[in-house]
Amino acid sequence: MKVALVGIGKIAVDQHVPAIANSDDWELSATVSRNGSVEGVPAFTDLGEMLSAHPEVRVVSLCLPPVPRFDSAMQALRAGRHVMLEKPPGATIAECHALDAAAREAGLTIYATWHSRHADMVAAAKDWLAKRRLRRMTVTWKEDVRRWHPGQAWIWEPGGLGVFDPGINALSIVTEILPDDIHVASAELDVPSNCQTPIGARIAFHHPKGAEVTATFDWRQDGDQIWRIEAETDDGTLTLADGGAVMAVDGTPTGTAAPLSGEYPRLYAEMAALVTKGRRDMDLRPMVLATDALALGRRIATDPFHD
Template structure:
């Protein structure tokens, strides 16, 4: 199937473009971007112009920041094309519901992707936890924003999510592997004095069966990056590390994939399945947890953030 990629930034260049190129399901037929392009692929700077010129393109993958994504997605659906959404699927829960409703009405597929759910050992962790009594679950997600989001000023603006941009990856795993839904009960948010979104967060969750569930997110990590989830049960302890690429159960390690390894190919495999069957996949639980943390979180002003030396 011919697919268009909209928003040629870091994540598109690092993940989407090579994955599409290596897939037997997809042909990258066009891009839309104000600043980026892919060599050998027809490039547009206007979404409407692409949709009008390329009626042969059935699917559009949106890699834009979350705030402008709704308008592009709705324009795509109105043009009768299927939509794939980078995470998070939008800037608000309500607009995501509106997109799903529009897709259903038009008989089109829409997919809110959560790439970390497709890390190598997430499915195995879900199976292992399914019949266990959970006592506690802790998330530690710490990385260097300068390394992973260079020049992306939008993440510090309203709707950009700040540290929840990577933190939502952890929550997409948690909501996938836990057999019971959780919700936010308390949050402490560190917000740089020159930013609108947090650079650090500490969150507590309610678990319906009494387990202690918490998360720590931080974008100020230097050196080794930390993407870990530890679940303590009555039958042992499970630990996911490297963003879900590695699993340990009571010290026995399984998995040798690199972080992000295989995640995006599985997203595009899933999108191909949805389009072939006319399906919709719009799980908004990770985004709900983030928006609730932002809604009830107590904000603490911290030092201003600057990407380069001042």
């Protein structure tokens, strides 16, 4: 299938372009971006022009920031194209519901992707936890924003999510591997005095069976980057490290893999399957947790952030 990639930034260049190039399902037929392009691929700066020029493109994959994504996604759906959304799928829950309804009415596929769910050991962790009673889960997601998101000022503006941009990756894994749904009970948010979104967060969740579930997100991490989930159960402790690529039970590794190595190829394989079967996938649970934490969180002013 022919696909157009909209928003040629870091994540598109690092992950989407190689995943498409190495897939038997896809051909990158066009790009839309104000600043970026892919060598050898027709490049546009306007989505409408691309849609008119390339009626053979069946799928539009959107890598834009969350706030402008809705208009582009709706434009693609109205043009009869299937839509694939980089995480988070939008700036608000309401606009995600509107996109899903538009896709359903048009008989089109829309896919809210959560790449971290496709890390190598997430499925194994889900199977392991399904057979056990959870007592405690601790999520620690700490990284250096200057290393992973250099110069991306939109992250600090309303709708940009701040530290929840990576933190939502952790929430996507948690909502996938837990047998029971959780919701936010309370949160503290560290917000730089010159930003609109948090640089750090501490969250407590309600678990329906009484387990203690907490998360700590921080974008000020020096040294080793930490993407870790630890789940203590009535029958041992499971640890997911490196964003779900490494799993251990009671300290004994059960498998290892390079982070991100297969996540985006799996996303595109899933999108191909959804289009072929005429289905949609708009699981918004990670976004619900993130936006609820932003709604409930007590804001703590911190030092200004300078990139």
